[in-house]
Amino acid sequence: MTANQFFHRRRFRVWAVLMLLAGPALPQAQEGNGEENSVAMNVEQLRKQVIELNRDLFVLEEDLLFPASTRFVVFLSVETGEFLALDAVKLKVDDEVVASHLYTDRQVDALRRGGMQRLHMGNLKTGKHEVTVFVDGIGPENRSYRKAATYQLDKDTGTAALEVRIRDRSSDYQPAVELVEWE
DSSP, rough: OOHHHHHHHHHHHHHHHHHHHHTTTHHTTTOOHHHHHHHHHHHHHHHHHHHHHHHHHHHHHHHHSSOOTTEEEEEEEEEOSSSSSEEEEEEETEEEEEEEEEEOHHHHHHHHTOOOOEEEEEESSSSEEEEEEEEEEEEEEEEEEEEEEEEEEEEOOEEEEEEEEEEETTTHHHHHHHHOOOO
16 A cells, blocks of 8 residues: 555544534534534534644645655746746656646736746756756747757756746846755
C-alpha cells in the first residue's frame, strides 16, 4: 500500500467515524428546542474537528510524500501585460517534463494582480540538475511567442525552491523569462 492510499483510507475512516458519532444525535433534535440547540452545537463542533483533522492529515501527507531533504518546489509569477499574453508553461527537470499548464483568462488575471502559482512540487535527489521552463503566449504585434530559460540547480539536503519570473522588459519591448533560486 502506498503512502497516498494509506492517507486516503485514513481520511475516509476519520470521516466515517465522525459521521457515525453525529448520526445518532440528529434524531434527538426533534424532541425539544433546547436539545435541538445542543445537538446543533455538537454537530458544529464535530464538523470543525473534521476540518482540523483533514488539514492535519494533509500536512502530514505532504511531509511524508515530500520530505524536506528531497523536496523541490517551483513557483510562477507574472509581472507582464504589455508584451506577453501568457498561454502555457512547461517545466522540465533533467530533460523530463514534470509540469505543464494551460492558462485561462481568469488565471492570467490573478497572476498579473500579484498571485503566485505553485507550478510543481516533487522530490529531487541531491546533486546537479538542469531545470528548463518554456513559456508560450502572444507577444508583441500579436505574434506567437515562445521563450525558454534554463537554470543549473545544485540541490543540497534542504528544500530547493525556484521561481519562474515572467516580466516585461521595456529596453527591447520583449517579455523576459528567468529562473531564480530562493534562499
